[in-house]
Amino acid sequence: MSPCKVIKQAAYCCLIIFASVFALPGAALNLPPLVPAVHSFTANSGASGAFRLSNDIRLIVDGHDAQSTRDNGLTLIPPTLLSFAQTFKTDLETLFPHTSVTLSIGDTQALPVHPTVIAISLSDRVNATHADGTTTTEGYELQVLPTSIRITASGSKGAFWGTRTLLQGLVLAGEFPLGTVVDQPDWQTRGFMLDVGRQWYPITFLRDLCTYASWFKVSEFHVHLSDNVSPRGNPNAYARFRLRPEDSALAGLTPHLNETYSRAEFEDFQTHCAARGVTIIPELESPGHALVITQWRPELALSSDPTLINLTVPDAIPTIKAIWKEFLPWFHTKQVSIGADEYNSSLADDYNNFVNEMSDFIGQESGKTIRIWGTREPSNTTSVSKNITIQHWDFGDDDPFELIRSGYDVINSEDSFQYIVMKQSGSFPQQLNQTRLWEGANVDTGGIWDPHVFDRGNASNNPRISDPHLKGAIMAAWNDHGPTASTFLEAFYALKEGIPVVASVGWLAASGPNHLTHAQFLEAFAQLEASAPGQNLDRRIPSKSAMVVAYAAPFPKSGIVPDRSGNGYDAHFDSATGSLHTPLGSKGHNYTLLLRATLDGSPGTLLSGPDESFGVASRADGALTLAFTSSDITYLLSNYTLSWGSGTVEIVLTGTQDGTSVFVDGTHAGDFLVSIDGTNVFEPMAFVAPLQIIGGEHSEVKELAMWDGIHDANGLSSVEEMRGI
Structure with missing residues (x-):
């Protein structure tokens, strides 16, 4: 009997994905190390091989229960199975850009002709329980066969967790081994504050x-x-x-x-x-x-x-x-x-x-x-x-x-x-x-x-x-x-x-x-x-090489400023403000940033982005120094005094999750530190590199380049010479 057939009045539905499965010779494959691990995986008896994504994927939510919100957890706004399917579709296309996913609602009893099928159903026959024996709607079964994958869950959230297992396996191994996963949480509360x-x-x-x-x-x-x-x-x-x-x-x-x-x-x-x-x-x-x-x-x-x-x-x-x-x-x-x-x-x-x-x-x-x-x-x-x-x-x-x-x-x-x-x-x-x-x-x-x-x-x-x-x-x-x-x-x-x-x-x-x-x-x-799909908290920027982005003067008074890194992040020069506007936001760790600019001796922003900004600021004694600003709080490079004049200043920033360092004209100017509770205990600050707007009214930017990773500040001679790092 089809798993999508109603059994003893059990309300459930099917979510179908079409992809391709390659039967491979040899021994059965093991699961990669999923996080969390699954409770049980049984390799198919007498069969070996793995499921792999094709370029054309069809995702079908069974019309009988597309609006099911079955959930016995704490939420009062449980999503429907269709909503979870839409999130799954987005994540699948994000993680695997070569795939094209078509989502529709249909009858999973009459499957269209396609190489393979993934069916997700919500069913009372999935007897998922916590460690204490109480029933949970977060359980699921994931069955991977040569021509189909079926996720049968005890609730809509359980089906979603099944898609996390599938996606993690594909991310880690590029394929998912043939067999059956049976999985559910031991505890309802798995959280962070x-x-x-x-x-x-x-x-x-x-x-x-x-x-x-x-x-x-x-x-x-x-x-x-x-x-x-x-x-x-x-x-x-x-x-x-x-x-x-x-x-x-x-x-x-x-x-x-x-x-x-x-x-x-x-x-x-x-x-x-x-x-x-x-x-x-x-x-x-x-x-x-x-x-x-x-x-x-x-x-x-x-x-x-x-x-x-x-x-x-x-x-x-x-x-x-x-x-x-x-x-x-x-x-x-x-x-x-x-x-x-x-x-x-x-x-x-x-x-x-x-x-x-x-x-x-x-x-x-x-x-x-x-x-x-x-x-x-x-x-x-x-x-x-x-x-x-x-x-x-x-x-x-x-x-x-x-x-x-x-x-x-x-x-x-x-x-x-x-x-x-x-x-x-x-x-x-x-x-x-x-x-x-x-x-x-x-x-x-x-x-x-x-x-x-x-x-x-x-x-x-x-x-x-x-x-x-x-x-x-x-x-x-x-x-x-x-x-x-x-x-x-x-x-x-x-x-x-x-x-x-x-x-x-x-x-x-x-x-x-x-x-x-x-x-x-x-x-x-x-x-x-x-x-991890749906977010970019690491502030990653795709790049073909270690050099992420690079701009060099002279800049046109209007129009496009080409990105010399080869990544195509072309900027626009705003002649009214003397600044470059890029298609980027922030670059996360680890990074090395080179900025060459002339300064006019006034405080001002050199780099700004959606998270933080960097520039020249005044200390309490009136001297100029360098500073980051985050959430309207300014962090000064307190023990450094910035010299300025008619010449070009070269500033190099290096950032890791453990801290941010500054080099000026080849010399280490200091590390950004913060005083804890106004005491003499200081801890490092880890800033991301702002890249959205470069330069402004109190500076004239000559050159900017950004590399992934930490590089020797004394070796950054020019954009053209450093493209090969």
């Missing part, structure tokens, strides 16, 4: 980060939307609330409107992420980490600590409820976070009552449940309701296994494995400790960490993998040092290797027979990271 409260991130960056994470089957993006730096006695310290209220009564929350997201922007962000299988979990923090609220309403602050709301003040809880009432309609998830960590222990009962009251209020207003950060409040009379999910982060604040035994649902964000702090910290790394993740699940026996491991010193203090109260894991990236310590793109560099590891062990526990090994991850990660 970003502290958006203490650093401004453009909404486009958050969208791209979501897209990147989806490539590795991440299910949740926890967005920490309000917070403050440590005030250190300053009640006006940096504190932000990132959502822009529409109710004028709440306008005092957001005096910095240019650093907020409108409802339309946040709605679009959630919809974009849902289209790639990721649910946004918003967090509005209170009653701790609430300086942004007490700056607006000082009378609500606890006298001993302005970052804490005094819950005994009559208007405190009504104010917090008013904030949530404004924003609950924005959130398209069944669960939200109210934060609620690190509060004053002398108000333990007030805290517990507040959390329970907020849980009831949010449930009554929206039908949503809440989660909070683990907080051990010393009360013998009150406790937090077991309807509330606890996100464990530190054993000093809760005992996760005791919470699980007591009947609480718990998410693992244990800080010894999953916390990073941007740029500098005495307690936490700046990227996840890969050695600890892959080899340090237990201090005595080692092993790979996964979400059931909270205590690496005592294995008996960890729950079973199959415990129904263990919901999964979320890694967390914090901006303790505020907005000046890093650029928004540096968050991607900090997260990009950790996200797929946390996602992988959340998909397949370390005890699983086919679990991903460290060696397999290292073999696959670089290629998969570079290929």
